[in-house]
Amino acid sequence: MSLTLHLPDSDATVALGRALASILSRMDAPPALLLQGELGSGKTTLVRGFVESLPGAEAAEVSSPSFNICNLYPTSPGVAHFDLYRLEGMPPDDALFDSLEDPDTITVVEWIQFLPREMWPDQALFLEWTPSDTGRSLVLHAMGGAARDVVDALRPE
Template structure:
């Protein structure tokens, strides 16, 4: 099996995390690069901040009140394309409704973002995806991203091209 392409990004502060979200919005809005985002990281690592930057940069994003959907499991933002923001923090064993939400997102050609993706069963991982592992760093955060599927790989390549200042060699 071939290894997945990877990219490490250094995020020194909240502004850089929001900028990464905005860059991802521009990339994932293109259906040819539409990939799901699977986010893994500790509480407070920047996952929801990234989603705030992403949703806020899409058309309709001014009406998106981005918050961690821990109690709802999923928030759907009125953006174009829609963003399905799934949070699995409170359901580490899984929840049958998550599969329904992912299917609805696919039918609507939405952008899917899953926080606490380590709780998403492997057989439910979307084929086209970016997996983001948030890691502590001496200052700020390190976001290690890997890609799967043609659109995930295209999205990762585009991200490397538009965010060269964040790439951590």
């Protein structure tokens, strides 16, 4: 199951991040967010909207974790924000897999294409950015029942 959205600007990307946070923060076992897109496509902007709308965000400074691979945000629920860009061709350490198994943490992974598909979690929302003439197109692919619930909640009526 998938859903295609058009994001005309960064405000729309932040708004989608906020909508995702609203849905996922109420779930008992939220799916991971797996993000794929070119540099500047809006991945970190989406994460900023997501994190900034959660309780505790005032103590979080959202940035791309390209150099330290992972940022942990003191929100409720907690958010583990991974960036695999620098790991191309190398496996991530166990922190990623520990985070994916932690029911109290929402895991967000940028540059998911650098993780072999067989290592992706079963319950995930795969967000795939593509350029468009105006803004960006985003396809949300639901992997597992929890992710299907998120896609259904985001689907325009």
